[in-house]
Amino acid sequence: MTEELHNSIRDVPDFPKKGIIFKDITTLLKDPERFNQSIELMLAALGKRKIDIVASIESRGFIFGSVLAYRLKAGFVPIRKPGKLPAKTVSEKYELEYGTDQIEIHADAIIPGQDVLLVDDLLATGGTALAACKLIERLGGRIQAVMFLIELGFLKGRNLLNNYELISIITYN
Amino acid sequence: MTEELHNSIRDVPDFPKKGIIFKDITTLLKDPERFNQSIELMLAALGKRKIDIVASIESRGFIFGSVLAYRLKAGFVPIRKPGKLPAKTVSEKYELEYGTDQIEIHADAIIPGQDVLLVDDLLATGGTALAACKLIERLGGRIQAVMFLIELGFLKGRNLLNNYELISIITYN
Numbered sequence: 001m002t003e004e005l006h007n008s009i010r011d012v013p014d015f016p017k018k019g020i021i022f023k024d025i026t027t028l029l030k031d032p033e034r035f036n037q038s039i040e041l042m043l044a045a046l047g048k049r050k051i052d053i054v055a056s057i058e059s060r061g062f063i064f065g066s067v068l069a070y071r072l073k074a075g076f077v078p079i080r081k082p083g084k085l086p087a088k089t090v091s092e093k094y095e096l097e098y099g100t101d102q103i104e105i106h107a108d109a110i111i112p113g114q115d116v117l118l119v120d121d122l123l124a125t126g127g128t129a130l131a132a133c134k135l136i137e138r139l140g141g142r143i144q145a146v147m148f149l150i151e152l153g154f155l156k157g158r159n160l161l162n163n164y165e166l167i168s169i170i171t172y173n
Numbered sequence: 174m175t176e177e178l179h180n181s182i183r184d185v186p187d188f189p190k191k192g193i194i195f196k197d198i199t200t201l202l203k204d205p206e207r208f209n210q211s212i213e214l215m216l217a218a219l220g221k222r223k224i225d226i227v228a229s230i231e232s233r234g235f236i237f238g239s240v241l242a243y244r245l246k247a248g249f250v251p252i253r254k255p256g257k258l259p260a261k262t263v264s265e266k267y268e269l270e271y272g273t274d275q276i277e278i279h280a281d282a283i284i285p286g287q288d289v290l291l292v293d294d295l296l297a298t299g300g301t302a303l304a305a306c307k308l309i310e311r312l313g314g315r316i317q318a319v320m321f322l323i324e325l326g327f328l329k330g331r332n333l334l335n336n337y338e339l340i341s342i343i344t345y346n
Contacts, residue, residue: 016256016259022259029242029249032242059235066236076203076236086188106199109203
């Protein structure tokens with residue numbers, strides 16, 4: 001069933017830099033059947049878990065996270081790059097290949113004890129997702145699952161997130 | 174009915190710079206009832222228009238655009254800042270208060286003749302939305318409507334978009 005999804009994702013060589021094959025999901029998103037199928041598979045994988053808040057990482061994470069929040073009748077919380085969220089934020093640094101980066105969440109985005117689903121489009125090394133998990137937990141959120149459409153298995157990002165229930169729909173090994 | 178929506182949007186003074194009162198929709202998004210209500214109002218305002226593609230402007234536009242695409246059984250097409258889309262793009266410059274900015278769309282995102290709904294969270298001066306309309310039309314898309322959750326009426330962005338059917342759910346005058 002996921003073969004059609006696989007086939008709807010485009011490989012773009014040498015993006016964002018030479019030697020990297022980028023998994024382009026825009027070809028999936030513009031096909032209503034494939035977009036719908038990806039949402040249905042995510043919901044099915046989530047099963048009966050109770051979710052109060054879907055948190056997503058900008059920008060592609062928003063595309064799946066907002067639809068899942070809508071379908072789950074949960075609230076939607078954006079996790080963003082520094083300086084984008086207007087009110088008081090909490091921020092978390094994470095390692096990149098060279099240097100560090102940072103993401104933020106509104107300090108009042110989550111009520112302590114709320115059940116949270118973290119959603120992003122793609123799991124690579126897992127650094128951003130781990131930082132997002134820390135932000136959610138610092139606000140008192142209880143992470144019920146961390147979900148990705150795509151997992152780049154060969155980058156072993158899963159190891160960094162082994163404290164969490166990790167769900168991915170499509171894995172590349 | 175939109176009064177509850179109004180009340181769920183937070184005013185943040187002096188963001189992104191001194192003297193501007195920012196309309197913060199994160200307080201609406203984290204409330205499932207208000208998020209759902211905003212989507213239902215958008216769908217109702219759209220009426221019976223046939224939509225093949227929902228195009229949205231990054232990042233906040235994605236949050237509403239993707240849910241509308243899902244509900245309308247349409248494809249979703251992201252319009253992004255330069256350098257973010259991996260495949261061949263078409264780009265359009267637009268004026269800012271000081272200088273210019275640019276947005277891009279994948280050159281193969283729309284099939285000529287497809288009916289397109291453009292969605293963003295907020296209409297200010299209209300420069301970005303007009304550039305997005307031009308991109309869609311350069312690919313042969315037929316714009317059925319341009320939709321915003323919030324319209325800052327006092328900035329008169331509507332005038333710039335008078336070639337299009339413009340729908341906004343909440344207007345501040």
